[in-house]
Amino acid sequence: MTVVAAGSRGGRSQDVRRGNLSSLLTYVHVHGPTARSRLTAVLGLNRSTIGDLTGELVAAGLVREEPGRAEQADRASSGGRPSYVVTPESELIQVLAVDVGVTSLTVARIGLGGAVLSRRDHRHRRAAHGHRGVTTAIATVGAELLGEIGGEVTVVGVGVAVPGTVRRRDGQVRQAPNLGWEDAPLGAALSDRLGLPVSVGNDADLGIRAEHMRGAAAGVADAVFLSGRSGIGAGVIAGGRPLGGRAGYAGEVGHTVINPGGLPCHCGSRGCWETECGEERLFELAGRPAGGGLRGVREVVAAAAGGDVVARAALENVAVWLGRGAANVVNVLNPEVVIVGGALEEVFAAAEPTVRAELETAALAALLEQVCIVAPHLGADATLVGAAELAFDALLGDPLLDLSRCPAS
Numbered sequence: 082m083t084v085v086a087a088g089s090r091g092g093r094s095q096d097v098r099r100g101n102l103s104s105l106l107t108y109v110h111v112h113g114p115t116a117r118s119r120l121t122a123v124l125g126l127n128r129s130t131i132g133d134l135t136g137e138l139v140a141a142g143l144v145r146e147e148p149g150r151a152e153q154a155d156r157a158s159s160g161g162r163p164s165y166v167v168t169p170e171s172e173l174i175q176v177l178a179v180d181v182g183v184t185s186l187t188v189a190r191i192g193l194g195g196a197v198l199s200r201r202d203h204r205h206r207r208a209a210h211g212h213r214g215v216t217t218a219i220a221t222v223g224a225e226l227l228g229e230i231g232g233e234v235t236v237v238g239v240g241v242a243v244p245g246t247v248r249r250r251d252g253q254v255r256q257a258p259n260l261g262w263e264d265a266p267l268g269a270a271l272s273d274r275l276g277l278p279v280s281v282g283n284d285a286d287l288g289i290r291a292e293h294m295r296g297a298a299a300g301v302a303d304a305v306f307l308s309g310r311s312g313i314g315a316g317v318i319a320g321g322r323p324l325g326g327r328a329g330y331a332g333e334v335g336h337t338v339i340n341p342g343g344l345p346c347h348c349g350s351r352g353c354w355e356t357e358c359g360e361e362r363l364f365e366l367a368g369r370p371a372g373g374g375l376r377g378v379r380e381v382v383a384a385a386a387g388g389d390v391v392a393r394a395a396l397e398n399v400a401v402w403l404g405r406g407a408a409n410v411v412n413v414l415n416p417e418v419v420i421v422g423g424a425l426e427e428v429f430a431a432a433e434p435t436v437r438a439e440l441e442t443a444a445l446a447a448l449l450e451q452v453c454i455v456a457p458h459l460g461a462d463a464t465l466v467g468a469a470e471l472a473f474d475a476l477l478g479d480p481l482l483d484l485s486r487c488p489a490s
């Protein structure tokens with residue numbers, strides 16, 4: 082977190098104030114209800130400044146203050162007085178978060194502080210998920226969710242996670258091979274339909290963002306989130322910062338060739354990592370219909386656990402490729418934590434010894450000895466929560482921006 086010191090004058094003092102408001106609101110958004118005395122300590126500001134800043138955020142309707150029982154250390158730092166607790170207004174300040182998959186999408190209302198308040202899962206047929214159809218589905222389901230809320234609620238924006246490369250400045254999806262999209266104007270079209278600011282990001286980038294903020298990679302400087310569904314993408318934190326590359330498209334590990342001469346890929350190449358261990362490959366090997374999504378992967382895992390030898394062989398096959406591909410990721414990036422998300426979380430849990438054996442064969446020992454391979458702490462919602470963070474960005478960066486009222490209220 083960036084902490085801006087107080088005390089300057091004029092225009093710069095406005096920048097300092099804005100920075101301090103941003104730091105305070107971001108802290109309670111990430112860490113939840115926090116005693117004022119704790120905020121004084123972590124933000125490095127004096128008590129009266131924290132009181133003034135909190136008062137401004139209360140007046141803006143972004144946080145509330147309640148007398149709280151300060152923890153022992155906080156009580157000591159506040160001279161024995163109980164400290165007020167600053168709590169984000171989760172019910173009053175919300176965003177819409179959207180996670181677009183190949184066979185389904187999820188839309189949720191998420192409150193300031195990160196709580197999922199309400200959600201809808203919507204299945205769509207593979208043949209009918211052109212970007213216009215998906216835009217319509219998101220707008221319809223989003224309007225239903227907005228219709229649930231009262232007039233006192235402010236919805237500050239919409240964040241959308243997509244399995245593809247995304248031009249962040251306008252939410253244009255440049256390529257999403259598994260969806261069959263090229264240059265889909267999702268951000269602009271959705272903003273027109275919902276009348277709210279819309280930000281769009283890559284699903285793996287948003288998964289690592291959520292896990293770095295609130296989950297398995299919290300406090301870790303070098304981490305990778307593998308978003309494994311129909312395709313595989315990597316969201317990367319390197320040296321404490323997101324790794325985006327020149328245009329923000331870095332991390333397309335699913336299209337690194339792992340099996341030359343292997344199966345044809347949606348991207349036009351052959352033997353890409355995701356053709357060997359995406360969920361569709363699992364369904365094919367297990368003799369099950371395509372498009373089963375996360376539920377279908379769980380059915381294969383359950384069948385394997387129940388003694389179905391075809392399902393077990395399919396899982397083991399995919400687990401081998403998962404381990405080999407993960408070894409490439411470890412060798413290239415030297416992460417401390419690799420988070421295996423999406424459907425791959427289920428494969429990893431069901432065939433972990435196979436994944437680890439392949440990793441040990443293919444990753445260099447010096448890199449492997451420091452890496453933890455884990456499931457996402459936020460489970461299947463990591464990407465959805467990351468999409469919400471995208472939608473909260475503008476508010477957290479400048480908390481006193483005009484808050485546009487939800488048009489549906």
Ligand SMILES: [Zn+2]
Pocket residue numbers: 335336337346347348349350351353
């Ligand atoms: Zn490919």
